[in-house]
Amino acid sequence: MEEFHHQSTEELYDKYVLGNYARAPLTLVRGEGVHVWDRDGRRYLDFGSGIAVSALGHGHPAWVAAVKEQLFRLTHASNLYRNRNQGRLARNLVGYCGPGKVFFCNSGAEANEALIKLSRLYGNRKAGAEGRCYKVVTAENGFHGRTFGGMSATGQEKIRRGFAPLLPGFSYGRLNDLESFERLIDEDTAAVFLETIQGEGGIHVCTTEFLRGIRDLCDRRGVLLILDEVQCGIGRTGRFFAFEQSGIRPDAIGMAKGLGSGFPIGAVWVDERHADLFTPGSHGTTFGGTPLACAAGLATLHVLEKERLMEHVRNYAPDWHEGLRGAAKAFPDRVLAVRGEGYMVGVQLAADAPGVVAAMRERGLLTVPAGGDVIRFLPPLIVGPEGLSRSVEIFHEALTATRA
Template sequence: MTDTASIIGAHDQYMTINYGRYPIAMVKGEGSYLWDAEGKRYLDLFCGFGAGLLGHCHPALVDAVTKQARTLWHSGNLTHTLPQTQAAQAIWSSGFHGRSFFCHSGADANEAAFKLARLYGRKNPGKQGKRYKIISAQQSFHGRTFGTMVATAQKKVSEGYEPLMPGYTCVPYDDLKAVEAAVDEVTVAVIVEPIQGEGGVRVPSDGFLPGLRKLCDDRDLLLICDEVWTGGGRTGKWFAHQHWNIVPDMMTLAKGVGGGLPVGVMCAHERVAGLFDHRRHGTVAHATTLGGNCLSMAAAAAVFRTIEAQGLLDHANKIGNHAMTRLRAAMKRSGGRIAAVRGKGLFIGVELNPQAKGATFKNAGEIVDRCRQRGVLVNATQNVVIRLAPSLAIGQEEMDEGLSVLEQVILG
């Protein structure tokens, strides 16, 4: 059963059909390339929602995970393990001095952040008693669990699952005044993506995050930066909030920090993280059995180590700037078919205008399909935005190869 038709046939018979998958089955990866079951090669400029941060089967990750698998596979959170502490230390050393709680996914990490925020709101009540309300942004994405899908604030994500969890409200992204107006006596936290991912790689104006930090300080609100897309070097800094020199109270990570293995992290400063402290409170306030498992942690520690050792933050900035300069030049000759190019590091969005004269596409999905047929994987979001999130280790020639295809399919 190794051909595409048999793999898809078995999927159709035995699995839930919850994803809209392309009619291809991947069997091999190396660097920036994937191969399907028929041996066709694809240049991967999206790396599985950015989770393949160092590309496919990076030797440093393969070595670290293989070594770990041979040494200690699982012991559980009643004991201490070296890979967990190494991963937590790597996050600390990358500039966010918080305590890490490890779990499996972005949603999982945000759930932990929301629970911690509620503990904080109970300990630091307002005039009307305990505070619990969380403010998020329209077109954000924070996950699909019961708690996170309400924060996600996109109807298509929560529709059908009512009654929804109370205690959330959402406001337009990059609108400080709207956040301010939404704060009331029961508000305890604001969650924000430093750059919106699913929302279309939207980079906020420069004053937004510093303003949000100040507002949170003034009103004793916790600022949670959801760095699930942007954390771990994707934007050319370890964490995207560092572009604006702010420090959140909590930060959540997932996707890229596991390099393709399941890792979620909720990282909080001591004054907040202390509310989870078992030694102080004598209860398990939050937990998950396989969170921080040895193999995922070995991968996470190796991701940070490799980025540092190979100078991949600088590399991501260099290749990202080159790509955006090239795409902006294409925008100029596109006659309006490319409406905007935005991003930081290797997190890039290309907004299309299907209404522009000469456009041969109705939406970004058609461009994704045409690129794929020509052996290049990119992604579409918000109907009109092409997203690029290649490996941080991608070479300039590979990037140019992909951009040439993308430009050709957009510009004809």
């Protein structure tokens, strides 16, 4: 095949890559720890983690060693056969989730598809042969991925625009407004499906009171409670799952992103009472749960525990949040709120979040824009006080530099 050395990366993208992203003008070539480098050798503190993925940072030695070892041993075999890594990772996840079983896939959207299918199987069983129990109530402003199921579950018009007709049966309650959910549940409702902390929607946290109320509501109405922990899970908040703070347990959980710390993997956990809804032939994937992906998942969980990263996040997050709030105080008419938990923080600006994101990038800090003029700070879980303070300084400098 011809090599295109004479064409720049920009030209290759312009000419050959579909235009469904408004990308930052940056070409990354290398990562190590909490840093990434562009092709000109400039170093950036990676407070985006590739959208909450690189939990262990870049090139963690234990993760690299585990993936490399498995890469040479066996990378793929399909789900026609067992592989030990998949069994071990499922067991580890059950340890965090509670008694139940796990299905592996490759992304957050795929995890959510499996969860929506679970809700249909549950509804069909509940309603019997002639019933039509298939509805799902999700939250306004949520985000559950770009497949048809994911888009249908996503309570944001801008994500769904242009793709009608979507799946029937989805409706959207207001986050932290229990009554709005109660009103939407009827006898045809199979599930309530929520992000514990809304990510793409701009970092909005479900309150403990709301989660407990929703759990109780679902129990009373015989409806599944499914939590999407794709972005907020796997240690990001300082707990393995963000919902743990509330003391509730959902009936099913979707995971992805941080689970492989950079290797694509998604997973669904289903409570033991509902685990038999999936029977042979009812769902599947060629790539899900390969020995290689599960080696990455096992290494991620191993390092998370061995280096006590959740404790680390719990220890350092409060001062960091304080620092961000302090920087925000200097610009009260521009920074409206600092929200979030652990290493998942959203800064709500009055306007021009993209301008501030760009100004931080120019000063060596990568962050992620979210809905409604919010900037997300999603550092690798390994980042310590030095990197956290530096992010506060750069945030302050960027706000100063973009002052009108």
